[in-house]
Amino acid sequence: MHKTDRSQPNKHARERFRLKETIVTISSDKEYLPVAKAAIRSCRSDLEEFIRKDPFFAVTLDTYQPHQPARPDAYDIPEIVCRMTAAANILGIGPMSAVAGTIASMAVEAMIKAGATYAIVDNGGDIALINDETVIVGIYAGESEANVSIGLEIEPRDSVLGICTSSGRIGHSISFGSADAVTILSDDVSLADAAATAIGNVVDGAASIKDAFSIVGGVESITGGLIMAGGQIGIYGSVPIVEAPQKLEYITGA
Numbered sequence: 661m662h663k664t665d666r667s668q669p670n671k672h673a674r675e676r677f678r679l680k681e682t683i684v685t686i687s688s689d690k691e692y693l694p695v696a697k698a699a700i701r702s703c704r705s706d707l708e709e710f711i712r713k714d715p716f717f718a719v720t721l722d723t724y725q726p727h728q729p730a731r732p733d734a735y736d737i738p739e740i741v742c743r744m745t746a747a748a749n750i751l752g753i754g755p756m757s758a759v760a761g762t763i764a765s766m767a768v769e770a771m772i773k774a775g776a777t778y779a780i781v782d783n784g785g786d787i788a789l790i791n792d793e794t795v796i797v798g799i800y801a802g803e804s805e806a807n808v809s810i811g812l813e814i815e816p817r818d819s820v821l822g823i824c825t826s827s828g829r830i831g832h833s834i835s836f837g838s839a840d841a842v843t844i845l846s847d848d849v850s851l852a853d854a855a856a857t858a859i860g861n862v863v864d865g866a867a868s869i870k871d872a873f874s875i876v877g878g879v880e881s882i883t884g885g886l887i888m889a890g891g892q893i894g895i896y897g898s899v900p901i902v903e904a905p906q907k908l909e910y911i912t913g914a
Contacts, residue, residue, distance in 0.1 A: 672778060679704055682763060687780040692771040696781055699770035703763045706738035717741070721754040740766065747850035750879065751858040761824045761853025764788035768820055777818075786824040786856075788849045792816050797823055798904045799843055799886065810886075810893075811904025812845075822849030826860035839863035840888040842872075845899065848881050855882055866890030 673690040676683070677697050682704060686696045711718045714726070724745050726737050743762045744755040751757070764783040768790060771779040777792040787797060796811040812823060825843045842860040846852035855876050863872045869887045873896040876882045884897035895901075 682760075683784055684764065684767070685780075685782040686767070687782075688771055688776050688778055692774055692776040692779060695771050695774045695776075696767040696779070699767040700763055703740050703766050707740050707759070710738055710741050718756060719754075723749045723752055724755045743850045744854075747848065747854040750851060751854045751875065753854060753858050753861070757857040758850040758854040760784055760786035761788065761822055761849040765820060765822065765849035772820070785827075786822075786849070786853045788820055788822055789814065790817065790820050792818075796902060796904045799825065799841055799888075809903050811902050812843075813900045813902040815900075819847060820849060822846050822852035824849065824852040824856045826856035839872075841886070842888075843886045844876070844882060845884040845897075846882045851879070851881055855879070855885070859885065859887065863887060863889050866892035869894035 672687050673693060674685065674687045675693050676685050677700070678684075679697075679700055682700060684696075684700065686693050688696070717724060717726075726741065726745065740762055741755070743765075744758040747758040747762070748755040760783040764781040764786055765788040767781045768776075768779045768788040772790055777790065780787065780789040780791070780795070785800075789795070789797075791814060793816055795814050797814060798809075798811040814821065814823075823843060823845055825841055827839060827841050839860045842856045842863060844852045844856040844859070846855070858875050859872050862868065862875065866889055869889055869892060872887060873885060873894065876885065876896070882897070884895075884899040886896070886899050886901075887894040
């Protein structure tokens with residue numbers, strides 16, 4: 661996924677930033693880019709330290725309950741771990757399913773705390789944003805038959821929105837399905853990321869699209885979703901679709 665603009669060049673600064681496996685594109689006023697990068701470094705440091713203490717967290721594909729150490733003061737459970745675990749447990753999958761969205765969200769929150777009113781962090785297709793002007797977020801589904809020029813038009817808002825995408829055909833993330841793209845919208849970015857993964861895991865061609873959405877039925881904080889698979893497109897909830905020409909240079913990935 662990527663931000664695109666149908667009318668005029670982006671007036672905000674835009675920078676690609678890589679830290680180990682994390683590859684993000686940050687868009688905001690220039691002064692807030694270092695804030696985002698510092699937040700990403702802090703998130704990764706906390707997560708890596710926790711995984712050193714509990715390696716199971718990084719490999720389990722099932723719901724996870726943090727291990728309580730013998731000494732209560734042995735270590736604190738970091739915020740990033742709590743968010744990833746809470747989101748993934750709702751969907752019944754492993755916590756690493758929410759890592760990219762959670763990092764993106766915490767980076768945008770740090771930018772907001774510093775004063776930003778326009779901030780987008782795209783972490784390999786898992787996007788957190790706040791915007792004081794309308795933006796178009798394009799959805800890239802590779803060379804699929806359904807890869808028409810689709811975007812989501814996001815009106816100005818004063819709270820963080822998550823737009824997270826999983827694919828069984830593109831990228832390096834684990835997916836057990838064959839969807840070209842599963843995109844989920846939620847104010848809870850961690851949940852959007854986990855839900856995109858959970859739905860993507862069960863998509864097996866166009867015929868499975870309707871049933872795949874049943875996974876998030878009743879999860880109120882998920883406001884919309886889109887599946888591209890088998891040359892077909894399925895919609896769930898509220899999805900502000902518009903035409904958006906693809907700009908491959910905006911796509912964040914390895």
